[in-house]
Amino acid sequence: MNILDRIRTKRYHVLQVDLSNPEVHPSSCGVFCKLRDRIELEHVLNAMPLNEILDLIPKNSRVIVLFSGDQVLTRYSAEERSTLFEEIEEEEFYLQKLVTRGGWAIQSACRRVIIDTILDYIILNKRFLMDVSLSPTAIPILEGTIRKEILVIGHFQFSFGEKELEHIREDKSTGSRKRPDERINLSGTNYTPEQLSQMAALMHLLLEGPAHLSILKGQNIQNRFFCRFRLTVVLTLASLFVLLLVNFLLYSHLQYELSNLKKNGQNKLEKIHEIEGLKSQLTEFQSLRISDRSDPEETYSFYLEEIAHGRESGIWFNSLYIHPGNKRFEKGKPYSVDATSINIEGEAKDPASLNRFLVSLKGTKWISDIEVMHYEKSLEQPNADFEIIIKKK
Amino acid sequence: MVGIPIMMLLAWRLSFRQTYNSVMELRQFRSTSLQYPDPDLTIAQLNEKLQLIKADDMGDHQSTDEQLMSAISQNTERYHVQLVEFPESHIYASNNYTVQTFRVRLSGRFSNLVRFIHSAEYDLHTCRIVSVGFTREVHRKQGEKLYADLLFQSVYKTNQ
Numbered sequence: 001m002n003i004l005d006r007i008r009t010k011r012y013h014v015l016q017v018d019l020s021n022p023e024v025h026p027s028s029c030g031v032f033c034k035l036r037d038r039i040e041l042e043h044v045l046n047a048m049p050l051n052e053i054l055d056l057i058p059k060n061s062r063v064i065v066l067f068s069g070d071q072v073l074t075r076y077s078a079e080e081r082s083t084l085f086e087e088i089e090e091e092e093f094y095l096q097k098l099v100t101r102g103g104w105a106i107q108s109a110c111r112r113v114i115i116d117t118i119l120d121y122i123i124l125n126k127r128f129l130m131d132v133s134l135s136p137t138a139i140p141i142l143e144g145t146i147r148k149e150i151l152v153i154g155h156f157q158f159s160f161g162e163k164e165l166e167h168i169r170e171d172k173s174t175g176s177r178k179r180p181d182e183r184i185n186l187s188g189t190n191y192t193p194e195q196l197s198q199m200a201a202l203m204h205l206l207l208e209g210p211a212h213l214s215i216l217k218g219q220n221i222q223n224r225f226f227c228r229f230r231l232t233v234v235l236t237l238a239s240l241f242v243l244l245l246v247n248f249l250l251y252s253h254l255q256y257e258l259s260n261l262k263k264n265g266q267n268k269l270e271k272i273h274e275i276e277g278l279k280s281q282l283t284e285f286q287s288l289r290i291s292d293r294s295d296p297e298e299t300y301s302f303y304l305e306e307i308a309h310g311r312e313s314g315i316w317f318n319s320l321y322i323h324p325g326n327k328r329f330e331k332g333k334p335y336s337v338d339a340t341s342i343n344i345e346g347e348a349k350d351p352a353s354l355n356r357f358l359v360s361l362k363g364t365k366w367i368s369d370i371e372v373m374h375y376e377k378s379l380e381q382p383n384a385d386f387e388i389i390i391k392k393k
Numbered sequence: 394m395v396g397i398p399i400m401m402l403l404a405w406r407l408s409f410r411q412t413y414n415s416v417m418e419l420r421q422f423r424s425t426s427l428q429y430p431d432p433d434l435t436i437a438q439l440n441e442k443l444q445l446i447k448a449d450d451m452g453d454h455q456s457t458d459e460q461l462m463s464a465i466s467q468n469t470e471r472y473h474v475q476l477v478e479f480p481e482s483h484i485y486a487s488n489n490y491t492v493q494t495f496r497v498r499l500s501g502r503f504s505n506l507v508r509f510i511h512s513a514e515y516d517l518h519t520c521r522i523v524s525v526g527f528t529r530e531v532h533r534k535q536g537e538k539l540y541a542d543l544l545f546q547s548v549y550k551t552n553q
Contacts (some may be wrong), residue, residue, distance in 0.1 A: 004394045091498045169428055203538075211433055214416060222438070232452040236397050238396070238401060240397070240401065240404065243404070244404055245409060247404075247409055247412050248408070249410050251408070251411060251412040251415060252413065254415040254416060254419060255415060257419060258418060258419055258422070262422075265422075265426065268426065268432060269422075270433035271429075271433065271436060272426075272429055272432060274432075274436055275429055275435050275436055275439065278436065278439040278443065280438065281443065281489050282439060282442060282443060284487055284488060284489055284490060285443075285489075285490055287487075287547065288487060288490055288492050288548055289492075289548055291545075299511070299515075300510050300511075300514060300522055300525045301507050301508075301511035303513060303524070304507045304510070305507065308503070308507075317527070317529065317531050318528070319526065319527060319528045319529065320526065320527040321524070321525070321526040321527075322427075322525045322526070323524040323525070324524065324525065324526065325522060325523075325544060327514050328482035329470050329494065329496075331483075332485070333485065334485040334492055335483050335485065335544075335546070336485075336490070337521075337523055337524045337544070345436075359469060392539055
């Protein structure tokens with residue numbers, strides 16, 4: 001599998017810090033982006049003090065710090081098993097070792113105090129610190145990529161053969177770069193030695209994994225974003241687990257209680273079902289039956305007698321309906337009547353006769369209201385037609 | 394991160410929902426138990442009501458029309474009224490009950506018709522009168538006639 005397939009991060013910032021005096025001396029930052037099949041230098045933030053350059057790097061972006069300058073001590077040897085810094089104490093120095101395929105041992109060392117101060121500053125500024133590398137120790141990681149080139153980085157000159165680092169020597173020419181403007185072509189892109197050094201630091205991370213695992217023992221180079229994400233996931237899962245556990249216990253308790261209640265109250269449950277059945281029967285019956293009398297004494301013959309008794313002279317009935325209903329039966333529908341009304345149509349000799357009849361009816365206890373729906377006297381007929389509706393209490 | 398909401402959803406569907414259902418079932422069980430502290434008494438009261446209905450309103454639907462016809466024919470002679478029409482009845486069936494409605498048209502004097510109605514109200518147990526209508530019609534040959542349209546209704550249980 002291609003190494004790039006394992007990488008999910010799309011953009012890396014390789015921050016090169018000159019340890020000679022990071023507050024004053026310009027730092028630079030190469031922004032590299034991951035494409036489908038290669039890593040490409042996107043742009044460079046150049047020649048600024050560290051605090052200014054940090055402001056240009058987005059928060060939570062992936063940052064690799066590459067330390068360079070006079071404070072980084074670098075030694076080399078043609079024997080790969082050589083120990084080049086015997087005199088330094090590991091408690092005071094960070095040490096980065098690398099053995100090339102060509103058998104060269106390259107080691108760099110830097111005081112912990114200096115590095116820790118700058119790392120703390122970067123972490124405090126909420127940047128996602130992925131790796132730390134000491135220049136130019138990272139350069140040999142590009143072995144096999146640079147071919148037949150002489151590369152000068154810092155005070156060191158590297159000479160690459162077909163595949164391997166063939167020669168490394170200190171550049172004695174007064175500390176300045178021998179060919180400062182020379183660019184090295186890698187896969188069609190021209191890199192300055194400085195940019196190549198940044199690329200090497202990034203490649204170091206991708207190929208070898210975070211350097212801090214080997215060189216910064218005990219140093220808390222933190223990935224705030226990752227830690228927060230992992231913490232969130234862990235907390236969410238833990239909460240979910242607790243929630244499920246509580247739910248399980250509650251469910252078990254409820255089931256136990258329900259089964260107990262059902263066991264003890266089975267007889268009662270059956271009776272409740274019976275009650276509900278009887279109640280629904282009763283409700284259904286009551287909805288079907290026409291409730292036509294509130295008082296058992298108030299029968300149809302009673303109403304007829306009351307109305308007939310109240311009829312005055314000069315009043316004749318043509319029709320009288322107690323609880324009028326539809327004249328026709330409708331199939332599929334229950335037959336219903338208006339059990340509160342009595343409709344009377346008839347003829348009156350004069351309005352006074354009708355009025356006397358209405359007054360006599362209003363005196364009865366079972367009538368709540370009488371409405372005169374119609375009263376008409378035509379010239380052709382001697383009597384007036386009327387229609388009244390009596391509302392029962 | 395996508396897995397967490399899916400897990401939550403599954404947990405809700407498979408677990409929390411069941412707990413919720415159990416809580417509701419328990420609550421309903423308790424409230425029903427409280428609603429009927431003495432279920433035997435409630436059953437007895439409801440049965441009594443239904444028995445009353447049965448005695449008062451419900452008859453044997455197979456013979457209701459025969460009984461009604463028999464009662465009407467007996468009373469028409471007694472109260473000097475004439476049976477004019479006894480058309481087909483109307484039947485409506487709900488879940489447990491069936492309602493049968495009969496329309497009967499009689500003619501006669503008002504006082505005789507009222508006595509007939511009075512008798513039907515007190516003596517007829519197979520069905521009840523639910524509507525009474527009087528109409529006066531003038532015929533060329535027979536002169537003026539008074540008609541009484543009576544609607545009888547009986548309710549009986551379909552599923553015993």
